[in-house]
Amino acid sequence: PNRRGRPTPNPSPSGEGSFLITGSYFYATLLYLFTMASSNFAARLHNRPDRLDLRRALRHNLTPAEATLWRALQGSKLSGFKFRRQQSIGPYIVDFYCPAARLVIELDGAAHFTATGSANDDERTAFLSANGLHVLRFENQQVWGPFDTVLATILAVCQERATLPP
Numbered sequence: 251p252n253r254r255g256r257p258t259p260n261p262s263p264s265g266e267g268s269f270l271i272t273g274s275y276f277y278a279t280l281l282y283l284f285t286m287a288s289s290n291f292a293a294r295l296h297n298r299p300d301r302l303d304l305r306r307a308l309r310h311n312l313t314p315a316e317a318t319l320w321r322a323l324q325g326s327k328l329s330g331f332k333f334r335r336q337q338s339i340g341p342y343i344v345d346f347y348c349p350a351a352r353l354v355i356e357l358d359g360a361a362h363f364t365a366t367g368s369a370n371d372d373e374r375t376a377f378l379s380a381n382g383l384h385v386l387r388f389e390n391q392q393v394w395g396p397f398d399t400v401l402a403t404i405l406a407v408c409q410e411r412a413t414l415p416p
Contacts, residue, residue: 295381298338305343308336315357315390316345322401331408340381342374351411354378354385355404357393384411 297305312320316335323333323346337347339354346355358371375385386407392400 295340296338298340305336305338308343313357313359313390315359315393318393318397319346319355319357319400322397323404328401328405328408331405331412339383340377342377344378348408351408352383353404353407353411354383356385356387357390358387359390 312335320333320335322328323331324335326332331348331350333355334347334349335345337344339347344354345357347353348355356371356374371387375387378385384407386404388400
């Protein structure tokens, strides 16, 4: 190693240069890379970079029920609470998320009412709850029916949870 602890070229008999990797610099670099990888990728809960393309596609292809609810939530229209749509949280992408209230809103269509869909929803809800998030589920029919009731429920939960400590 040179005086900075970096590897120096080690000439081989064939004449090609190779590096002899020794000393604390190599191990410090490995430790740094491991720490960065674990803190930025493995432990990252919100907006994981590997889910960006899928989130973007979902935002551009909202269901009619999601589009209707989004129009009521976007731009902090619901008493100043900011919502995000198609937010990734862990391995899941949720329909809507309010960071101030740690609230997830899911709209369930026909696929959610099968045995597999219900099991997947239970698994997702368990994961989100274990991470301190509250999950509200509405059927698509509720968005088309008493929409004011849906908004009132969301607002009540937001106001209740926004005052709770993290």
